[in-house]
Amino acid sequence: MPMLIRRLDFWRNKTKHKKNSETNQRLKLFKENGKVLLEDLIELCNGKSNPIKTFSANQILEATNNFSESNHLIRFELMYRGILENRPVLIKRPIWKLYTSDTLAKICRDIAVSSMVSGHKNFLKLLGCCLEFEYPVLVCEYAERIPSNTPNLGLGMRIKIAKEIAIAVSYLHTAFSRTMIHMDIQPSNIFLDSNGTVKLSGFCLCVSIPEGETFVKVDADRVEGVLDYLEYKYVTTGVVTENTDVFSFGVLLQNLLTTKHRVVDCCSDDERMPEKFVSEQNVMNLRISDRVSKFVEEGRIFEILDPNMFESMDGDENQERERQRMEAVIMLSLRCTGNRGDVPKMMEVAKELKRIERWT
Structure with a gap:
């Protein structure tokens, strides 16, 4: 019995450590990605931009069923159908596998400009973004x-x-x-x-x-x-x-x-x-x-x-x-x-x- 308890404690501690590590990594990415996005917003509109809602990585994963193939909409592009806050959404996840040094800057530019034009009916409306992945994910109205x-x-x-x-x-x-x-x-x-x-x-x-x-x-x-x-x-x-x-x-x-x-x-x-x-x-x-x-x-x-x-x-x-x-x-x-x-x-x-x- 003591051996079993020790093993259970070991796995609890290991799981807890993994969760803490994952949480810390997501927080780090949120800060790093958010810094680049904020710099872009300041450059383009002097900091006077529309508020951008942020979603957690867990919300995005749940909305897309962990980016399942069944929700994958467009071949060769990582665009997914999802349900978020009881509404259908289009989730844009970067597919750029040939990453360049300015990949993050390009995605942040997409978010920044989308936020600036979202009030106009002829632009795909940005509902928010998630900064907790290696590269930010956009959440847009479904179309x-x-x-x-x-x-x-x-x-x-x-x-x-x-x-x-x-x-x-x-x-x-x-x-x-x-x-x-x-x-x-x-x-x-x-x-x-x-x-x-x-x-x-x-x-x-x-x-x-x-x-x-x-x-x-x-x-x-x-x-x-x-x-x-x-x-x-x-x-x-x-x-x-x-x-x-x-x-x-x-x-x-x-x-x-x-x-x-x-x-x-x-x-x-x-x-x-x-x-x-x-x-x-x-x-x-x-x-x-x-x-x-x-x-x-x-x-x-x-x-x-x-x-x-x-x-x-x-x-x-x-x-x-x-x-x-x-x-x-x-x-x-x-x-x-x-x-x-x-x-x-x-x-x-x-x-x-x-x-x-x-x-x-």
Whole structure:
């Protein structure tokens, strides 16, 4: 019996020591991560930010059933569905396994900017974060990512998505003392809530331009983002301006309305290519924005538009009106990417999309 008691005491002490060690580690991470987050908030908004609620690691683990696969929403990304405080939430956990020295800074930037814009309906609302893991975890309102298979979306919905994202980016550019540049406008950062409201998210790469300045320069050797969405000037010089976002948004417009893969794949095999494409091998090596510009120059704009958008159109008059709306959006996208005329401000882009949306 004494031997059994001693063993029980040993395991109690060991369990207690483990729990104390885990608690101390979480407290240490909370302080370290919180310090970086606070510094970012002070830089971006002079410390006058919206309060950020913090959740414990235990709450996050319980909400996601210990990050179970059954709650894992998006392949290749650690986004989980969870229930927290009796409401569905979207929990974003960093997946960056190729960690860099500034990984923590990027996550804290995502939290900081999310907290600044959470009052606007076209941003994914931040409900809080957890600082007790190695890298902070974000807790957001629940929403679904926009469908990757845009053929399921009608023209009206595509224009609505574009318009509401344009409104969100305009807000980033104009609502704060420092102009905020998103730097990663692309489909994977766009969500839809249950009411069909479009939400912009993903501020890890967000850059702020100092007050009174129109640009900021970053290290050109550390340019990041999805290549087709990156403005040429930013890629080559590291100079970030409002136009950096406008360019990305223009490419987003083109991907919403065109069949990007159809344009690319038609030149993958010379023997099967339609004759009219044989002479265009070099064109297909261009970036998306340049390919679209090339087709428009040759008067072949409707060859690259997604044919699924035409299937639900009844009557010649209706089809003609919708074709005009599509062409107007494509031409606007070329202005955004610098292929046609002066590059507009995002506020101008939002107004133009509202006008196009109202066409009857």
